[in-house]
Every structure is written in C-alpha cells, then in structure tokens.
Amino acid sequence: MGVLYILVVISLILAIGFLLTFIWFIKSGQMEDDYTPSIRILFENNTNQKKNKL
Amino acid sequence: MSLETFYYDNRIVRNFSFAAVFWGAIGMLVGLIIAIQLYVPDLNLDLPWLTYGRIRALHTNAVIFAFVGNAMFAGVYYSLQRLLKTRMFSDVLSNIHFWGWQFIIVLAAITLPLGITSSKEYAELEWPIDIAITIIWVVFGWNMFGSILKTREKHLYVAIWFYIATFVTVAVLHIVNNLEIPVSLFKSYSVFAGVQDALVQWWYGHNAVAFFLTTPILGLMYYFVPKAANRPVYSYRLSIIHFWALIFLYIWAGPHHLLYTSLPDWAQSLGTVFSIMLIAPSWGGMINGLLTLRGVWDKVREDAVLKFFVVAITAYGMSTFEGPMLSLKNVNAIAHYTDWIPAHVHIGTLGWNGFLIFGMFYWIIPRIYQTKIYSKKLANIHFWIGTLGIIFWALPMYWAGFTQSLMWKEFTADGYLAYGNFLETVTQIIPMYITRSFGGLLYLIGVFIMIFNMRKTVKNADLLSNEAAEAPALVSEDITKSHKGEHWHRWIERRPIQMLVFSLLAILVGTLIELIPTMVIKDNVPTIASVKPYTPLELEGRDLYIREGCNACHSQMIRPFRSETERYGEYSKAGEFVYDHPHLWGSKRTGPDLHRIGKKYTHAWHFNHMYDPTMTSPGSIMPRYQWLFKDDLDVSLTEKKIVAMQKLGVPYDKGFEKEAVQNLQLQAKEIADELKIQLQDPVTEIDENKEIIALIAYMQRLGTDIKKEK
Numbered sequence: 228m229g230v231l232y233i234l235v236v237i238s239l240i241l242a243i244g245f246l247l248t249f250i251w252f253i254k255s256g257q258m259e260d261d262y263t264p265s266i267r268i269l270f271e272n273n274t275n276q277k278k279n280k281l
Numbered sequence: 282m283s284l285e286t287f288y289y290d291n292r293i294v295r296n297f298s299f300a301a302v303f304w305g306a307i308g309m310l311v312g313l314i315i316a317i318q319l320y321v322p323d324l325n326l327d328l329p330w331l332t333y334g335r336i337r338a339l340h341t342n343a344v345i346f347a348f349v350g351n352a353m354f355a356g357v358y359y360s361l362q363r364l365l366k367t368r369m370f371s372d373v374l375s376n377i378h379f380w381g382w383q384f385i386i387v388l389a390a391i392t393l394p395l396g397i398t399s400s401k402e403y404a405e406l407e408w409p410i411d412i413a414i415t416i417i418w419v420v421f422g423w424n425m426f427g428s429i430l431k432t433r434e435k436h437l438y439v440a441i442w443f444y445i446a447t448f449v450t451v452a453v454l455h456i457v458n459n460l461e462i463p464v465s466l467f468k469s470y471s472v473f474a475g476v477q478d479a480l481v482q483w484w485y486g487h488n489a490v491a492f493f494l495t496t497p498i499l500g501l502m503y504y505f506v507p508k509a510a511n512r513p514v515y516s517y518r519l520s521i522i523h524f525w526a527l528i529f530l531y532i533w534a535g536p537h538h539l540l541y542t543s544l545p546d547w548a549q550s551l552g553t554v555f556s557i558m559l560i561a562p563s564w565g566g567m568i569n570g571l572l573t574l575r576g577v578w579d580k581v582r583e584d585a586v587l588k589f590f591v592v593a594i595t596a597y598g599m600s601t602f603e604g605p606m607l608s609l610k611n612v613n614a615i616a617h618y619t620d621w622i623p624a625h626v627h628i629g630t631l632g633w634n635g636f637l638i639f640g641m642f643y644w645i646i647p648r649i650y651q652t653k654i655y656s657k658k659l660a661n662i663h664f665w666i667g668t669l670g671i672i673f674w675a676l677p678m679y680w681a682g683f684t685q686s687l688m689w690k691e692f693t694a695d696g697y698l699a700y701g702n703f704l705e706t707v708t709q710i711i712p713m714y715i716t717r718s719f720g721g722l723l724y725l726i727g728v729f730i731m732i733f734n735m736r737k738t739v740k741n742a743d744l745l746s747n748e749a750a751e752a753p754a755l756v757s758e759d760i761t762k763s764h765k766g767e768h769w770h771r772w773i774e775r776r777p778i779q780m781l782v783f784s785l786l787a788i789l790v791g792t793l794i795e796l797i798p799t800m801v802i803k804d805n806v807p808t809i810a811s812v813k814p815y816t817p818l819e820l821e822g823r824d825l826y827i828r829e830g831c832n833a834c835h836s837q838m839i840r841p842f843r844s845e846t847e848r849y850g851e852y853s854k855a856g857e858f859v860y861d862h863p864h865l866w867g868s869k870r871t872g873p874d875l876h877r878i879g880k881k882y883t884h885a886w887h888f889n890h891m892y893d894p895t896m897t898s899p900g901s902i903m904p905r906y907q908w909l910f911k912d913d914l915d916v917s918l919t920e921k922k923i924v925a926m927q928k929l930g931v932p933y934d935k936g937f938e939k940e941a942v943q944n945l946q947l948q949a950k951e952i953a954d955e956l957k958i959q960l961q962d963p964v965t966e967i968d969e970n971k972e973i974i975a976l977i978a979y980m981q982r983l984g985t986d987i988k989k990e991k
Contacts, residue, residue, distance in 0.1 A: 230473055230477035230480055230481060231477075231480065231545075231548060233457075234457075234480065234481065234484050237453060237457060238484075238532045238533060241449070241450060241453060241532055242529060242532060244449070245446070245525070245528055245529060246529075249525055257436060257437060258521055260436065261516075261517045261518040261521065262513075262517060264436050264438050264439070264517055265507065265513035265514045265517040265520075266513045267434075267436075267438075268363075268364060268438055268504065268507060268508070268513075269507060269508065269511060269512075269513060271363065271750070
C-alpha cells in the first residue's frame, strides 16, 4: 500500500499549506475585522455613468 | 488618495453563463435519456455511442464540468472583480480560459460516446484531454491570482478564499489521479493498480465533490446570497471557521467510498472519522447561509432568486448530513451499490448546485444587461417545477435503494437467499426508475423555462460589457502595494499566499516524480502466488469492458457479508487486483457483481447473453451488445499494451510482447472452438476474430485465479 504514503504526503503538504496560509492570514490581519467585510460587499460604488467603454 | 476609474468585464461573465446553461441543458437531457434507458433498454437504438455504459460518463462529465464548471467560472469572474475592485487581470487569459474550457467540453462530448475512456469515475477523459484541462486550469489560476494582485481592497473577502482553495486542490487532485502511461493517443493505463488505484480514485472522486461542487459554490453563496438579500452574511466569523475547518477535513474523507472493500481497515476508519467530523463545518456553512436571510423572509415569498437560494442551502444541509451518515460502516453496508447513492448525489447536484446556480443567473443576467427579468412569474414557475422535479427524482431512488438492499440481504428460514436471482431485485424497482425519470423531466422542463425567460430578458437589452466603477488605489504601506520597478520576484516575496501556492506546486511535482514510479511498482508484488497477469486476449477483453463502460452498472468487489458470498462467491481480496491497471471495482450495482463471474457460466451463455440479454435473463434491462459480434478485435495495439504493462511492473516474460498477438489468436481459436461445441447450433457462425471472443475470455478469467490455489 505504498500509495497510501504518497496520498498521506500529498494530503499533508496540502494541509500544511493551508495551515501556513491560515497562520499568515491571522498575522496579516485578514481575520482581525470580522464584521465590516460582510457589510462592505453590499456597497457597489459604481459610477453613475454606467456606459460601455468604447 | 486618488479615485481611480476602472471597468468590470461583464462579457466574460455573460459568455460563461450562457455556456453553462447551454451545456447544462444538454447534460441533463443525456441524464434523462439514460434514466429512461434503465427501463427501455432499446432506447439506445442498438447504437454503441448511445448506450448507457458510454453516455453515463457523458452525463456526469457534462453536468459537473460543463454546467457547474462554466457556472462557477461565471460566478467567480463576476464576484471576484467586484470584491477586489478591479478588472480581471487579463482579458486575453479570460478568453483563453473560456474558449479552452469549451474546447475541452467538445472533446469530451466526442470521445466519451466513442468509448475513449480511462474508466475512472469523473476522470474518464483520456490523457491528452487531461493535459488540456491542466493547462486551462493554470490559465484560470493565473488570471485569478493576477487579479488578486491588482486588488484595491486590503481584505480578501471569504468567498475569494474558497476560490483559492478550489484552484489549488483541484489542480493537485487532477494531476495525481490522472497519472497514466499512454499506449496511444486514445488509450492509456493508470500507473496505479487495484487497491491503490481505487484509493487514489476515491481520494480524487470525493474531493472532486468537495472542491469542484462544494467549495466554489460556497464561495458563490457567500457573495450572492448577501447581495440578493441585501443583508450582510449572518456571521462573518462563522464563515472564517467554516472555511478553514472544511478544507482541513475534506481531504481525508475519500476512503468512505471504499468501506468493506479490500482497502486496509485503518484507512477505511480514517475516512469514516473525518467524514463524521465534516458535519460541523458543513452545517456551520448552511446555518450561516440560511440565517443571512433573517429579517428578509418576506422577500423570499416574492423573489425567485431567494427561493432558489433557500432550497439550495437546505439541500446542502441535507446532503452534508446524509454524507457523514452514509460514511458509517453499518449504514454504508446497506446503502453502498444501491440507488440510495444516486439519490444522495442528486440532492447535492440538483438541489445545492443547480438551484444555487439558477438563482445566481436570475440575479446576474438582468444586472449585466441593465434590465429587469422578463417574467418573475416564469422564474417562480421554474422554481416550483424544479423543486417538484428534485422530489420526484430523489424519493423513488431512496425507496428503490432501501428495497433493493433489503432484497439482496433477505434470507429464507432455511438459510437460502430469498431472492437468489439478482434480476428479481431489478424488476422490483422499475416503477421507481420510471418515477425518477419523470422527476428528471420536470427538472429539465424548468431549465427550458429559464432559457426562454433569459432569452426574452436579453433580447431587447444591451449587454454592459464594460461596467465602470471607482475606487481609491491602495495606499503604499499596504502589503498589496504595486511594485513597479522592483525585481520581478519581489511580489512573490511580499505575497506569502502566492509563494505558498507556487512552492506547494513545486514540492508536489518533485514528490510525484520521485516517489510514484518506485513505490507503486515495487508494491505490486503479488501476495497471492496463483494470481497471474491477464493473457493478451483477456487484456483486450478487459479494454472492451472499459470501452463499453460495463463498470457503470457492475461492480467487481464482493464485500465480506454472507449475503454477498452466498450470491457471488468468495469475498474479494486485495492481492487479486495487483495487475488491474486501472481497477474496475465500480460503485453501483444496477446489475450483479462480476468479480466471480469467471467459469460460472459457459461461453455459450455469455455469447447469447451479450447478443440479447433477454435470451438468458427474461426481463433484463441490460442493453444488447451486438456490435461486439460484428466488429473484429483490433490487435494493432496489443504489443504496445503489453509493453506498457511491463513498464508498470506486470511480470510478463521478456520478449513476450512479440508473441502477444500470436498468443491472443491461439486463445481466441480455443474459445471459439469450445463455443461451437457448446452452442450445438450449425446456423450460428462463430468467428474467432470478433470482439465478443475477447470479452468472453476476460469474463471467464474474472476472479478465478484464487480458486487454483485450492
């Protein structure tokens, strides 16, 4: 069942990759604010001139 | 702080949306055809390329990769630009992505009905198309990460995290599961064999559900549900927990597709444990989606978009509860191989994927066309007819699943199987098959109503191809500032997320090249001495079995239950599959298991059965395979196939490849001679060069090696 090791290694690399991203997200402040992002997406600050460029 | 003006690309969103609807209608139509074929087998009109085994893969690939795939890209391209306050990174990449993906779909639609398939579920496409998929997927990732780099927002909204996880994981899964040795342009063999191949396949298969049908759709949910409800997501904090918990747990759940098989027990248990844990994040997501609608439930009454979303999220909740339950070994023992599984799957696909996508299109299309939907009433009719369709689809299949499983396991007081003839358990559920196809028809009618409604909506409206928007540029102390004039790799260093992705891919490629050939080949040392490689004729027969998609309806994996060993024979052992590149365990028993079919019947029985199944089994719903009796077996690749197998470690003698065709013809002659005697029919002509002879050779070999030992 050598393939198990391959899959475990790949899955671990993925999981560790996700973990490092997670730690980086925490450190970079991506998760500091857990309220305004949800509000922000509701505002579309489009310009009034909704016309095609060219 | 200066305000910058930029333009969102709506044309690409429109293109992906229309492509999704177009392919979706075709994919679902094929689904309806195969559903009807289960009770009207003649519907294939005796044409190979219209037969269930071949076009079932066409249905699954079309709805997953063409319908959900295109819809996912439409939603990602729409939301990503707005969340990042930027246009997509490159219009050229967007267009390559779009046309490349459509090209792949066309190739799939041609090759699958022709029987060009690797046989691995949801990864059936042959190796040249696999490579094309990889390239286009990288184009998608490049375009997405390029856009993320151009962001005008400091914060990446949670939907984007889901998109990133989707991109990374699907890339890895796709590459690993499709490692294969090409024999020709249209034929390859999986580098993995037997148990190992099955494990890789379902590690992929489950994660395809997780990272192609779930995470991207969740990303869309986190964007479009709040937008449509005009309410912030119920809890942004919960969405963060939901995301991280989900992606950590999902990767490990695959083995729950292989419970009670020859997979080592500990791997099965690992799959079960992680599957159970998945309830928590999945339900976190469902609750978060539904509670976003708090305070706007009155809108749900009128707004078809929200109605679609509510049912979609509810279906997500139901199937993510059912999934972990099905991963329990005692529940799985009942449900596996039955119609319960398609029922479970279709709650997820018709309900969760389909309805979220329909809702999303009803929301997006009028917006990018600066108009109102042509008919709200028709949208609501679509919703109701679609919902009815799901109910008529799923309920009969649950019923059929329970019924059939109970019949398989029923013993008489004397200890015999109560329904010893498998066919009895099939004819019993035909009314449910009929009802199910009615459900499918309703759902498809709903889609055509949507197409009509969309057509009317866009007819007299103008597409706003480039939608103007304004946002301030990011100020320079941000980590996301632009780095003009700096060395090219600076952006990677400052952007740990990109660095992670690239290093991850680099490590993976290295690992794969290092490990796979050595480990996999060494590992296939036979553990059962009497198990020998297939003869060239059997190997060709096996490739016919793959071409015709027999594994869509027949398993080759007998579980260690008395009800199965009584019916089929000795349970399947891992050591019996070491030369099976790829494995053909199957996942559904529309017909009986075939692992111990070898020598159970005469050649003549198989001959008659394949010519017309109702000759030997009155009432059978298996299609006729008469072209196998007309077409000569193609032996032009036989030598190359043996060489490929040798490369994979299958112990054919050195130089055997040269004698392979001769060996094949000898065995074919032998079988044809035996067949003549058995048939005792001077009228029927037996030609040893026909494909049917090879298929009989393979069938008669199946599961017999182990008997020689005794």
